[in-house]
Every structure is written in C-alpha cells, then in structure tokens.
Amino acid sequence: MIESNYLNNQFLIAMPNLDDPHFSHTVTYLCQHNEEGALGIVINRPTGMKLGEIFQQLGIKSEQEAINNIPVFAGGPVQQERGFVIHSPCEQHWDSSISPADNITLTSSRDVLEAIAAGKGPKQFLVALGYAGWSKGQLEQEIIANSWLNTPCGEAVIFNTPVEKRWNAAASQLGIDINRLTTGAGHG
Numbered sequence: 001m002i003e004s005n006y007l008n009n010q011f012l013i014a015m016p017n018l019d020d021p022h023f024s025h026t027v028t029y030l031c032q033h034n035e036e037g038a039l040g041i042v043i044n045r046p047t048g049m050k051l052g053e054i055f056q057q058l059g060i061k062s063e064q065e066a067i068n069n070i071p072v073f074a075g076g077p078v079q080q081e082r083g084f085v086i087h088s089p090c091e092q093h094w095d096s097s098i099s100p101a102d103n104i105t106l107t108s109s110r111d112v113l114e115a116i117a118a119g120k121g122p123k124q125f126l127v128a129l130g131y132a133g134w135s136k137g138q139l140e141q142e143i144i145a146n147s148w149l150n151t152p153c154g155e156a157v158i159f160n161t162p163v164e165k166r167w168n169a170a171a172s173q174l175g176i177d178i179n180r181l182t183t184g185a186g187h188g
Contacts (some may be wrong), residue, residue: 062117075128087122
C-alpha cells in the first residue's frame with residue numbers, strides 16, 4: 001500500500017447501521033494509520049467525567065473552574081486508563097506527541113495536562129481516555145464492509161462543534177445527510 005492510501009488525519013464516521021456499542025454513531029479522529037494498523041480517538045462520546053477529576057486523580061492543581069468543568073471523552077475501548085489530548089499546535093514541546101497534521105497534535109504525556117491546568121497549554125484541546133485500535137488490514141476490511149465513511153479532518157468539528165452535532169457535522173463535510181443513508185441499497 002502506498003502512503004497516500006492511509007487515512008491519517010481523517011475522520012472515520014460510523015455508518016448508521018454500525019451497532020457496536022463502542023462505535024455506534026461515533027466520529028473517530030484517525031491519528032495514525034499505516035501498514036501495521038490504525039489508532040484513533042473517538043471525539044463525540046463524553047464520559048460524564050470532568051477534567052478537574054482527572055487533575056485530582058493525578059495530583060495536578062488547577063484553580064480554573066472553566067477548565068475543571070471541561071468534559072472528558074471516551075476515546076475508545078483500548079487502554080481506557082490511558083489519557084490522550086488532541087490539541088492545536090503550540091510552541092511548547094511535550095514528552096510524548098505525534099503530529100498527524102500541521103494543525104493537530106496528539107499528546108499522551110502528563111506535561112500537557114499540567115500546562116492546561118495552569119492555563120498555559122494549547123488553546124484548543126480535547127481530552128480522552130482510551131483509544132480505538134485496528135490491527136493490520138482490519139480497518140480496511142471494516143470500510144469495505146460498509147461500517148465506516150471517511151473524510152478529511154475538519155478541526156472545527158473537533159474543537160468548535162457541539163458534541164451532539166459532531167457525527168452529522170463530519171458527515172456533512174461529504175455533502176451527505178448521514179441520517180438518510182440506507183445500508184441495503186445495491187446488495188442482492
């Protein structure tokens with residue numbers, strides 16, 4: 001597979017018929033996709049937990065009520081005890097980051113959380129616990145099986161769109177109303 005066939009910096013949009021409880025009606029930001037598999041973070045599944053609770057568990061001090069009340073997302077079913085931060089780039093370098101695109105960074109180290117708590121972190125961010133992972137060839141097979149649509153990432157969907165509208169907003173980037181899609185067409 002040539003590099004251009006990989007879906008880095010893309011959204012995976014769950015098809016309406018995908019009934020897996022971890023992925024039904026989700027939008028997943030694909031951070032890494034290569035011949036070995038794929039890693040993504042679900043961006044529209046709040047856990048009910050707030051960022052202040054994460055800070056408290058990690059012993060990080062934060063006096064900023066607005067930041068403490070930011071929702072934490074369920075990033076996927078793998079390693080749900082591990083935290084990930086999707087964020088806008090900034091001049092600071094973090095201990096463990098990858099940059100799927102020029103405008104988005106994924107960091108999994110504590111230092112970014114400490115900076116966020118101090119009000120010195122990235123301007124835009126989403127904190128998630130866990131990730132979605134696919135083994136070699138698995139994601140490609142799921143796309144062929146009509147489980148997912150994909151479209152280039154729109155950072156406004158991650159950072160500026162209300163959570164409950166992200167699934168529809170990501171699909172609308174393709175010019176479709178995902179609620180009108182059917183799965184049986186063309187199959188006989």
